[in-house]
Amino acid sequence: MTAMPRRPAETKLHRISDDPDAIYAYALKHGWTDGLPVIPPTPARVRRMLAAVDMKPETVVARVDPRGGAATVERIAINAVMAGCLPEYLPVLIAAVEAVCDPSFNLHGIQATTNPVSPLLIVNGPIRQAIGINSGRNALGPGARANATIGRALRLILLNIGGAIPGVVDKAILGMPGKYTFCVGENEEESPWEPLHLERGFRREESTVTAVGAQGTNNVLCLSGAAEATLLLAADALATMGHNNVLIGKGNPVVFFTPGHARIFREQGFSTKQSVKEFLFEHSQIPADRFPPQEVLPTHPMAERALRNGKVCVARRQEDILVVVAGGPEPYHTTLCPSFGETWAVTKRITGGSRPAPPRPDAAGTGPRSPARPPQRTR
Amino acid sequence: MKKRSVTILDPTARPEASLHRLPLPPRTLRGITVAVLTNRWQSMDLIAERFAQRLPVEYGVADVLIQPIPLAGPAPEALLDEVAARAQLAVVGLAN
16 A cells, blocks of 8 residues: 655635535635536545645745745645546646746746736656646647646646736736636657657657746637648737737747648648748747837847848747647647746656556546556656 | 535745845944946836935935846846945836
């Protein structure tokens, strides 16, 4: 039998009615939730969550800005339970916390800004299939417990540990739905190209999570079956004067292509992701004289943008555009997410999951159950 | 019918202790240097300008040091050290 980890003495306990409505009201009253109901983080549930990783509950994974709260393994587990995660998701969530707390991600800015930005989590490697992360049809939509709850758990961590209280610290003017949950896998099996984590220096057999400071999804419809026509439409959508990455000249805009579009690209001469990025970069540049004469972002005047031969680029370098294969097989829809600009994508290896998940008498997931083998450890 | 209860764990974290370790403010503004850290949004630039105009005249401040900081991220440690060395009081402005 797996030994249950001890709970750190400092964690405060609350004794409340076990009525679901009362639990929901209590979480709302204390500002612990994104507005949706939560699973009560009972000591037993949290212990089961913690038993999925080989880490001490009191270990501090990171300090979460702007509050600087300590994201201990236990606090991450508590928020994971509340969001509806299964224990085997915890290693992904821990890596996600490490990623968003990396200084180059600029979580402080992302948490407090007026901009509609949220961490977008892109999961690569064998863990996607082991825990049921959807990278196929509706990958960015509802239906998969892993996608829904890992993204949501990160949001609760940003709220409860990082202090991003909407309207108080989180000053988003409109916000966007991805601030509830924003987690997807890359469809590596149906991609003709190397997956994102290989591009970023990891091995194919490793599992990783990449955090991107992303704005909401923007769809591009292209049914032509012609590679260049499809890429031109995607480049046109990228070339938006008001996107932060355009105005600031930094960040990683993300373009999701379906396996169908990726296959067409490959068949029609775009044999690598790099060739696609090169085309997008070249065809999304905006002539500087098209911008209004008034500086639309005075803090970043024209001279500070990513300029090239009198044109404004959507990224500093073509490599900074992230191309990810996801979604259903049809070569119809392409989706892109602009970047917050003052942020760089961060990829972390998923580790810590060396223990098999213990029995879950109260778990009722719709996704795959225990992983066939435990998630990988870091090298 | 008897009401049943459940024990749950608190999901929140306290703010990092160092965030609350602020030095006591000076007893007077007269004769000191005040730094105004601005993230360069238009409204903060205006506010910083007003500080620079009025603090010396109305409160006897010796000097107002206006220091730009990043638009949407934390200020570098080296910059904060420099400000701490040059000023006895700092106002951090993040006006939008």
